[in-house]
Amino acid sequence: MSEKTGIRNTIRQHILNNSKEYTFIALIFLVGIFLGVMFVNNGSDTQISEVNSYINNFIDKLKNTEDLQSFKILKVTIIENILLAISIWFFGTTVIGIPVVFGIILYRGFCLGYTIASIIITMGLGKGIIFTIISLVLQNIILIPAIIAIAVSGFKLYKSIVKNKNKDNIKIEVLRHTIFSFIMLLLLCLSAVVEILISTNILKKFIKYF
Numbered sequence: 001m002s003e004k005t006g007i008r009n010t011i012r013q014h015i016l017n018n019s020k021e022y023t024f025i026a027l028i029f030l031v032g033i034f035l036g037v038m039f040v041n042n043g044s045d046t047q048i049s050e051v052n053s054y055i056n057n058f059i060d061k062l063k064n065t066e067d068l069q070s071f072k073i074l075k076v077t078i079i080e081n082i083l084l085a086i087s088i089w090f091f092g093t094t095v096i097g098i099p100v101v102f103g104i105i106l107y108r109g110f111c112l113g114y115t116i117a118s119i120i121i122t123m124g125l126g127k128g129i130i131f132t133i134i135s136l137v138l139q140n141i142i143l144i145p146a147i148i149a150i151a152v153s154g155f156k157l158y159k160s161i162v163k164n165k166n167k168d169n170i171k172i173e174v175l176r177h178t179i180f181s182f183i184m185l186l187l188l189c190l191s192a193v194v195e196i197l198i199s200t201n202i203l204k205k206f207i208k209y210f
Contacts, residue, residue, distance in 0.1 A: 021152040028102055029148060032109020039110070040117035048121065055122040062207045074196040081143070081188040084108075085150060089181040092154015093174055095161055101154050108147060112140070123210065131210055135203050139195035146187040153180045 015022055040051065062068075088104055091097030115136070120128030157177045161170055 018152055018156065021155050022148065025102075025105055025148050025151045025155065028105045029109040029144070032106040032111075033113035033116075034109075035106075036110040036113025036115070037117040040114055040121060051118045052122045055118060059207060059210055062204060068200065068204065070196050070200065073200075074192060077192040077196055078189050081192050082185060084147065085181060085185040085188050088147060088150045088154060089178065089185075092151065092157055092177060092181075095158060098154060098158040101151050105147065105151050108144075112136075112144075127210055131203075134206060135199055138199045139191045142187050142194060143191040146184040146191065150181045150184045153177045153184075 040048075043051070084104075088101055091100040091104070116128075116132050119132050119135075122128070123131055154177060157173050160173045164170065
């Protein structure tokens with residue numbers, strides 16, 4: 001068995017073993033996306049106008065800017081993703097913090113739904129979908145599973161704390177949660193690299209068509 005196959009099987013087994021938790025957290029994320037889309041679709045004319053103005057200004061800036069200062073933006077994005085991972089990890093280690101974890105996942109889904117809906121309303125369905133695929137898909141293929149995985153790990157820890165009062169067992173679960181969250185943090189940093197150095201540069205090449 002190759003190393004890649006072993007890793008793939010480990011990931012598959014992990015998801016199967018925690019399928020209920022992954023389904024629950026994924027549903028929260030999807031609800032967030034739905035709420036984001038509904039918020040844009042039901043926005044006032046003033047709000048829609050502001051969204052159109054923001055996106056059009058972003059496109060114009062991207063068209064007219066030669067030096068995007070990619071590494072400066074990358075640094076900021078990595079820091080934001082690190083803070084996101086730490087927040088989900090921290091609140092996932094406390095019983096009272098698990099609703100905050102759910103709230104963070106809901107909010108991230110809302111932001112994604114809001115962004116996609118805003119792009120499509122501004123550009124139209126065809127161009128909007130293409131713009132979304134170029135600008136959002138690659139990094140979110142990594143980011144979304146990573147933040148959901150950290151949330152699932154925190155949810156599992158929460159259930160372990162509630163069910164098992166043994167301090168030694170809880171310490172082991174906290175350590176597992178921490179190690180797992182750190183691995184997902186590395187994926188979030190990779191997501192930032194993909195977003196700024198790959199997706200943005202691809203978008204820059206195609207921006208003249210929007």
